Amino acid sequence: MKFEGTSSYIATEDLKVAVNASVTLERPLLVKGEPGTGKTELALQVAQSLGARMIEWNIKSTTKAQQGLYEYDAVSRLRDSQLGEERVHDVKNYIKQGKLWEAFEADEKVVLLIDEIDKADIEFPNDLLQELDKMEFHVYETGETIKAKHRPIIIITSNNEKELPDAFLRRCFFHYIRFPDAETMREIIKVHHPDIKDILLTEALTQFYEIRDTQGLKKKPSTSEVIDWLKLLLAEDLSPEDLKRDGVNALPKLHGALLKNEQDVHLFERLAFMARAGR
Template sequence: MEFSGTGSYIADKDLMVAVNAAIKLERPLLVKGEPGTGKTELARQVAEGLGLDIIEWNVKSTTKAQQGLYEYDAVSRLRDSQLGDPRVSDVANYIRKGKLWQAFAAGRKVVLLIDEIDKADIEFPNDLLQELDRMEFHVYETGEVVRAQVRPIVIITSNNEKELPDAFLRRCFFHFIRFPEAETLARIVEVHYPGIRHDLLRNALTLFYEIRAVPGLKKKPSTSEALDWIRLLVADEVSPDDLKVDPKTILPKLHGALLKNEQDLHLFERLAFMARRN
C-alpha cells in the first residue's frame, strides 16, 4: 500500500515519502504548515489514492478527547427510565460512538483524519496518547474493550497555533508542508483550471508572490486563496496586462480574495501613498 498522489492533488516527493513512511511505521502522520496549504485535503486524497474510506474528526476549541472515543448519554437514560422505556436496561443503548471507535470498528483499513488538533485544549493530545499508540480503549459503562482489528491510517493536522506535547510528538511521524514554489503552484492551478492562459497564469503568480513578499504582512495569502483569486481573474476575463501593478494604486485587482484583514489593506494603502509622494 503506497501513496503516489492523485490526479487532483499535487504532492511533492518529500510529502509522499512522509505519507508512506507513516503507513509503514503504523504511526500517526502529523502534518503542519500554513493555513490553506492543503493539509486537510491531503488526508482525503490519501484515502482516494489508496481506495479507502475516510473518517473525519474536525476538532474545535470545545472538543474533548473523550468525544473521539464515545459519549455516555446519562440524561437520555434518566429521562427514558422516568418514562418506563425498556431500553434503559441496556446501557449500550446510550453509548454514542466517537470517530476513533468508528475507525477501530470499521473491520477494514480506513483513513482517520484528526483535523486541526491544535485548536483544542493543551491536554487534548495527551489524552489520546494510549489510544493512538495501542489502538484500543476501554468502555467503562459496558466493560468492553474496543480494539482495532485493522490499524487505520491516522493523519493529524495542525496550524501550529500552540505547541504539542513532546510525548505526543514522539509517537508521530512529522512533516511540514512548505509553501509551494512558483513552478509547483502553477501545476496546482493548472490541475484546477485546465487550459488557463499561460500569460495570465505567469503574471498572476508573479504578482501573488510579490504580495507574499511584502514586509509586515500580517496574513500572507495561501494556496487556496491564490486559487480563489485566479478563479475570479478567469471568470472576469481579466487581461494579463491589467495585472501589472501601478505603484500609485498598488492594490491588485480583486484584492479581497488575497488580503483578508484591514491591517494588510492599510499596509498596501500606505505603500501606495508613499509611492505617490515620491
C-alpha cells in the first residue's frame, strides 16, 4: 500500500513520504499545519488512494478518550430494570461502540481519522497511549478484550492550539504541512477550478499572497478560503482589471471570503486611509 496522491488532492513529495513512512512503521501520522491547509482532507484522500474505508472521529473540547472505545449507558439500564424490561439482562444492550472499536473490528484495513486532537483536554492523548500502542482495549462491563483484526492507518490532525504530551509524540510519525508556495497553490486551484484563465489566477494569487504578508493581520487567509474566493470571482465573471487595487481602495473584491474578522477589515481600511492621506 503506497500513497501517491490523487487527482483531486495535490500532495507534495514530503507529505507522500510522511504518509508512507507512517504506514510502513505502523505508527499514527500526526499532521499539523495552519487551519485550511488540507489536514482533514488528507485522511479522506489517503483512504481513497488506498481503496480503504475511512472512519472519522471528530474531537471536541468535551470529548473524552473513553468515548472512542465505548460508552456504557448505566442510566438506561437502571430505567429498564425498573420497568422490568427483558433486555436488561444482557449488558451488551447498553454498550455503544466508539470509533476505535469500529476501526478495530473492521474486517479490512481502514483509515481512522482523529480530527483536531488538540481541542480536547490535555489528558486526552495520554489516555489513548496504550490502546494505540497495543491495538487492543478491555471492556470492563462484559470482561471481553477487543483486539484490532487489522491495524488501522491512523491519521491525527492538530491545529497547534495546545502542546501534546511527549509520550504521545514519541508514538507518532510527525509531519507539518507548510503553507503552499505560489506554484503549488496554482496546481491546487487548477484542480478545483480547471477552467480559470491564467491571467486572472495570476492577479488573484498576487493579491492573496500580498494579503497574507500584510503586517498586523490577525488571521491569514487559508487555502480553502482562496478557493472559495476564486469561486466567487468566477461566478461574478470578474476580470483581472476588476481585481486591481489602487491603494485608495485597499480591500480586495469580495473580501468577506478572505478576511474573517473586523480587526483585519479595519486594518485594510486604515491602509486605504493612509494611502489617501499620503496623496
